[in-house]
Amino acid sequence: MPGAVGTCAVFLLLGALYSFGSVAFTVCLIPPLIWIVWLTQPAAPVNCKGRAVLITGCDTGFGHILAKQLDGLGFRVFAGCLSPDGPGAQGLKKECSSQLSILKLDVTLDEDVNKVKEFVEANLPAEGLWGLVNNAGISGWGEVEWNNIQVYQRHADVNLWGSIRMTLSFIPLVRQCKGRFIFISSMSAYIHSPACSTYVITKCGIEAFSDCFRLEMKKFGVKVSVIEPGNYASTTNILKVQTTEEVWNELNDPVKRLYSKEYIQLLIDEVENIMSSKPRNPTDVTNAIMEALISPNPKARYLVVSMAERVIIFMCVHFPTWFSDAFFCSLKVLRKQKALIGSQINN
Template sequence: MLVSLDLSISEIIGIISTSAVFLLVIANLVSRRRRGQIQDGSGRAVLITGCDSGFGHHLARHLDTQGFVVFAGCLFPEGAGAQSLSRESSSNLKILKLDVTSDDDVQQAKRIVQDNLPEKGLWAVVNNAGISDWAEIEWSTIEDFRHMVDVNLFGCIRTSIAFLPMVRASKGRMVYVSSIFAFFSCLNMGAYSVSKRGLEAFADCLRVEMASFGVEVSIIQPGNFGQATNIVRMKMAQDIWTKLDEEHKQMFNQSYIELANDYFTSTCKAGFKNADSVVDAMVHAITSPRPKYRYLLVSTTDMFFFKAFPYLPTFLADAVFSLSPMYNKRKAMLYSQ
């Protein structure tokens, strides 16, 4: 009581307001509507983008075995990946031509899905289609950034806006495949990070809006799955060198570019060799009564680091890179120019 007398009216109001907000947040989390686990997908449809290969390809196969009607969006419907899906799946799996950068493709896919919906409607959209590339920012052009963002960000937005009314009607799920590079600002991944950070901002905003309609929104954050998906574009150091103008050739010597290329290639080869953990996370996001907001998928030894990294002060997050032998070699090689 003596303590309370020392507080001003504004301080007391502030404490009460803060407490009220805290209690409302807790109440909202506790009262999240619990739905039963989906044991099988009978009567429900799922649209997956980027099913030619990688995560989308594996997820389409898995959901088909669970009885879902799967609309597998493929960039190349006549290609080997799409054709193997068609051959090895049930009649419930339907291949769609779907380039997520094309308004016409997305609208055509929407019409096909609407005309072939099972009785329980479109339960989930998995925004999986994406591309990856690596380069330092000064090795990139505005077209490199534009292409990356058009697929990884605007492609997801375009698809989401088209299919949200159907998912909202079923009170279903929206799933977005992001990356640890959405928050981990690594060397050589500038354009990719920009696209994935934008994607997460979009998904976060959508989650808040869709909560009113009972639609769950989840973000998948894979780590190094380059070998499991073949998403990483491999290239030769000479490819990078010939692309540079004379000014940048003076700044970034060829020896450093060869070192960076070797380092990046070896890093990719050290990653996960199969996509099982990512597919399991996607399935959980689609079928669980309480899907997670985010699924961080890295090795057990890396989990603590990547959990903590987004909360580090900026000067500490930047200082992490000074511990990297590659970063120090880069600094020495370029400083000597």
Template structure:
């Protein structure tokens, strides 16, 4: 190939006015010539040495070659993606972030470009004086929030653990209060209730040792989940999930941002891998997590001038470690869902199909990891690193590869691989 006027001419082809790049919808045009003597259509080729021109003339054109288009068989693509399942069995548990460089990229010759984009997680560059920095965590009744509150307390932070069930004396608040620590304080906090959020702000402002220094970290962890295809899901369910996962995150963030800005601190929003790739039968959850991702990106842009860092943690399948779904809860949700379905939907789909979808959900819940430490490590890194990452992906090999395929490959391929 020979460069012509800023473009690239392929052998056997005349020099075009513009060479288009089909993958990126960009055309590289030749520079416009200044007024002067008219040049021949082949101007630009007159710079090519004579021996090279002779060589080019001997090459057949594309039409003469009649090379058939090479198509990759779908069977080959399907076989290639199936390697992700065996790879997931190489590790006994979900990888920790500090093991990423050694284990999360099992095929460096395939994933090397991705590895360079991702970068390596480093725990060496931490902020100064981690201890005595206040952090508010929502959703500490169980799951990630409860485990994170205890972990950060051990690291020396002052913890404000927001608990939905504190006033009822149930859930994680009871165990956290039993620690009898000056650095562990539970707060009644329903992220769906603006008055509850305002009272939490007042309580924190009045109990901070140095209110003028603000709040170092806010971890928006509170969330709920459900399942069911679009026609199986009521509008009330959509609104309920959005009220907690999306509006609750926004409501809490807006209330505490003045304290966060004062400290030049951190906002860490717990999203999900389903905030990056949609999944059938999970539309209420996916919608809200996609919204959390967009909100976090917008907030990150706006907070940059204030030296406030905004991070997103996108956990994989950790349902088994969050107590969101027990077999009894899944069945209770399914029974209620079926009873509330319109008659036409029940008749068209049938109970057999409905039960098959519920069985798939039970299988998904049972396949998740019960070790939540990768998620806890990710959040801790976002709060303690002097250069935190925008996004963290604590998940096993299969889900990491699936997320790359679903977010970067054409839908015609990713849909065939994972949906149909």
């Protein structure tokens, strides 16, 4: 029905334009209108039976919920868990069917990835490996000079190199059934907030890698999608809160002379505000992942954010840099931090 309505609307519009003598304009509109008709054509979703999906990071959060949902749809689910004996993995065992397998998987370890690949290859259903969902990730906070290179490497090892390691290993299997690759990014790929650099750079990397990979896979009929959630930190508990003393003790002496414990506490208060905010429904994100897996025409990107977050993203992407800089610097916490640094230097 939606397809028929779209087709009729297009022909009525073309007829109206032509009747007014706007031939050139009508001809120019034909390609985008044909595209609209194509989008409105009804198409059956992918049949889940006999197809497998491998998900990383199923101990908690989006991966845990998604594993349950895909199992309920009838997929053969391979759930990668960092702690297969932990409460998250054991919960999946109890609540899901025998079609779900828990696999020990640390995406930073070649040995784990190779063992998972061997198990998947030996236990594939008739239709093969339909999808890989690169969900495993960690997050952190802190200003650049509070961190060391090991912290940046750890975030990249999990969030970026882990996703690439998994992708490289499973390209042949997914390509055989012209399946799907799903990458979990973040709105942080667009909003480069202060004190978030360890996380932000990995999500920018995921976006760039996925863009290149998506274009390369088109010739094989393989679809690549990126999921970009907003702030779900209070729902997934991905962001860990530290005490002022814990942060202070990790700083070197030159940094301690520049920053104060009061400054650190301001940032901790902001993190606690994020973590104590009203939890959002995580199925908004997992439903987007499911659409990317079973839709006949999945989107390249699924932005799952609030209206306020959408406005900030638009500002960061389309407005001049000086404007977004001014916006962030006008925030109360940044103004307080600037004042504290000023008083620290003067003392």
